[in-house]
Amino acid sequence: MPVSRYYDVKRDEKGERYLEPYVSGFLLLRLPLLNKGTAFTEEERRALGLLGLLPPHVNTLEEQKERVYRRYRLQASPLEKHIYLRNLQDRNEVLFYALLVDHLEEMLPILYTPTVGEAVREFSHIYRYPRGFTVSTKDIDQVEEALGNVPLEEVRLIVATDSSAILGIGDQGYGGMSISIGKLTLYTAVGGVGPDKTLPVELDVGTDREDLLKDPLYLGVRHKRLRGEAYYRFLDRFVEAVKKRYPKALIQWEDFAKEAAFNVLERYRKVIPSFNDDIQGTGAVALAGVLSACRLKGERLSEQAAVVYGAGAGGIGVAWALVEGMKREGLSMEEARARVLVLDSKGLLVEGRAMEDYKKPFAQRAERIAGWRFSGAYPNLLETVENARATVLLGLSGQGGSFTEPVVRAMLENTPRPVIFPLSNPTSATEALPDDLIYWTEGKALVAAGSPFPPVGFKGRTIPVGQGNNAFIFPGLGLGAILSRAREVTDGMVLEAAYALHDFTQAHFPDLLYPPVARLREVSPYVAARVMAKALEEGVAEEERIRGLDLEGLLAFVRSRFWEPRYLPYRPAPVI
Numbered sequence: 001m002p003v004s005r006y007y008d009v010k011r012d013e014k015g016e017r018y019l020e021p022y023v024s025g026f027l028l029l030r031l032p033l034l035n036k037g038t039a040f041t042e043e044e045r046r047a048l049g050l051l052g053l054l055p056p057h058v059n060t061l062e063e064q065k066e067r068v069y070r071r072y073r074l075q076a077s078p079l080e081k082h083i084y085l086r087n088l089q090d091r092n093e094v095l096f097y098a099l100l101v102d103h104l105e106e107m108l109p110i111l112y113t114p115t116v117g118e119a120v121r122e123f124s125h126i127y128r129y130p131r132g133f134t135v136s137t138k139d140i141d142q143v144e145e146a147l148g149n150v151p152l153e154e155v156r157l158i159v160a161t162d163s164s165a166i167l168g169i170g171d172q173g174y175g176g177m178s179i180s181i182g183k184l185t186l187y188t189a190v191g192g193v194g195p196d197k198t199l200p201v202e203l204d205v206g207t208d209r210e211d212l213l214k215d216p217l218y219l220g221v222r223h224k225r226l227r228g229e230a231y232y233r234f235l236d237r238f239v240e241a242v243k244k245r246y247p248k249a250l251i252q253w254e255d256f257a258k259e260a261a262f263n264v265l266e267r268y269r270k271v272i273p274s275f276n277d278d279i280q281g282t283g284a285v286a287l288a289g290v291l292s293a294c295r296l297k298g299e300r301l302s303e304q305a306a307v308v309y310g311a312g313a314g315g316i317g318v319a320w321a322l323v324e325g326m327k328r329e330g331l332s333m334e335e336a337r338a339r340v341l342v343l344d345s346k347g348l349l350v351e352g353r354a355m356e357d358y359k360k361p362f363a364q365r366a367e368r369i370a371g372w373r374f375s376g377a378y379p380n381l382l383e384t385v386e387n388a389r390a391t392v393l394l395g396l397s398g399q400g401g402s403f404t405e406p407v408v409r410a411m412l413e414n415t416p417r418p419v420i421f422p423l424s425n426p427t428s429a430t431e432a433l434p435d436d437l438i439y440w441t442e443g444k445a446l447v448a449a450g451s452p453f454p455p456v457g458f459k460g461r462t463i464p465v466g467q468g469n470n471a472f473i474f475p476g477l478g479l480g481a482i483l484s485r486a487r488e489v490t491d492g493m494v495l496e497a498a499y500a501l502h503d504f505t506q507a508h509f510p511d512l513l514y515p516p517v518a519r520l521r522e523v524s525p526y527v528a529a530r531v532m533a534k535a536l537e538e539g540v541a542e543e544e545r546i547r548g549l550d551l552e553g554l555l556a557f558v559r560s561r562f563w564e565p566r567y568l569p570y571r572p573a574p575v576i
């Protein structure tokens with residue numbers, strides 16, 4: 001079966017890849033996966049019916065990149081730059097990725113956090129061109145037919161969102177499609193997954209945002225969110241259709257609200273290979289950063305008292321990962337959970353208080369706080385930091401400025417080098433600015449944030465700010481699961497991704513908490529190879545070609561299948 005109804009990728013007698021298009025002329029120029037624009041050679045122009053449709057000069061890819069980069073630099077704001085790059089992607093996919101790879105550190109904040117938050121909010125107002133797959137309450141009963149309209153035959157990776165909890169900005173209705181598109185952009189740019197193997201998905205089950213429902217330009221269905229059994233019947237239909245249309249596909253669940261995020265993960269993780277980046281990806285990237293911080297301090301993870309501020313999908317995911325990391329260092333489950341303290345909007349999670357089921361495993365036993373001093377029904381953030389003598393503070397609350405100076409100075413009272421990660425996105429939701437954290441701790445804190453921040457100057461020193469970006473985890477985790485043909489994404493595979501990231505950082509950037517974003521294309525293959533090794537170890541890998549390979553062999557296997565943004569030659573299909 002060809003890759004698409006519009007083209008196929010084949011190999012010649014020397015084993016070199018080439019494209020065999022099933023369309024020509026004007027239509028070919030309108031398909032971003034096929035369009036080379038001014039880079040079509042003269043021979044290709046004659047063979048593909050393009051004579052007279054393009055300027056006479058044939059550009060190289062390098063010349064095209066120079067032209068579009070100049071235009072990119074002229075855009076006035078981050079959102080305008082985002083729109084410009086998305087328009088480029090919708091014209092010429094290879095050129096878009098070639099440009100992005102060359103300017104990864106510069107463009108990642110434009111295509112992903114923090115600018116993607118603004119793009120989500122404005123999605124219906126800046127909509128230009130259809131991309132991805134939408135299934136809504138209007139057409140869920142025809143989802144199989146709708147999936148049949150997708151012109152890609154070998155989709156291996158789907159990012160699906162119901163847009164109920166986007167970043168730190170909540171319910172965004174149909175605008176969440178920007179998140180699915182953005183995540184898959186990273187899967188291709190730094191995870192090496194070919195763009196014709198990916199499918200962004202919006203699960204439009206409505207929105208509770210009155211401003212969206214009343215907006216005449218809003219593109220989603222106009223009713224309140226589907227809930228309860230009707231919601232899960234909707235998802236069941238979607239998953240069933242995906243399994244039928246794309247039996248080798250992996251689903252990354254993205255930006256689902258709190259309890260739904262956990263329910264969806266558990267409902268489908270053994271039905272179809274899938275994981276939740278907000279829970280598992282966030283947990284893994286936080287664990288990797290804390291492990292690096294402990295190494296820099298000369299201490300062990302199991303010696304820390306960690307406070308996790310925020311008990312949504314991300315916060316509970318981080319708490320889970322820290323507990324698992326402490327268990328790996330010899331603590332019992334009970335001992336590890338006593339060292340990981342989680343707070344929600346009402347205060348510390350303590351057994352006996354009302355809370356959602358997914359929070360209960362991380363509630364502290366009442367005797368743990370028996371001797372504490374606190375003023376309310378349950379300890380607040382400052383009281384928890386003081387009483388628990390916290391050494392690690394992680395923010396996943398979406399509450400900007402919640403790490404106040406008294407809280408941060410209390411951390412410094414507990415340890416000479418506090419570990420403080422305000423991980424909430426976008427930038428407006430971050431719990432503290434790195435400059436403040438550095439100054440309040442007299443330059444002693446080890447700081448990483450969810451959004452990119454420049455280094456902080458302090459008393460003649462330049463202190464780097466790590467970026468605890470999920471992009472260090474999910475592209476490699478997903479790629480490893482795909483290439484190993486894993487039946488499921490196990491907890492062991494997720495944790496292995498965290499330790500792989502830490503080990504890569506230690507080997508290549510021993511003085512940093514995380515590698516520079518510019519090195520993401522080196523991180524992802526290594527994470528993928530480690531994930532594949534764990535899939536083999538746990539018996540969930542079905543890819544026969546990787547059996548018996550050591551880590552170097554797995555890494556070579558990954559690299560040989562890592563998609564690169566370069567133009568392939570064209571050979572028109574023979575006329576029958």
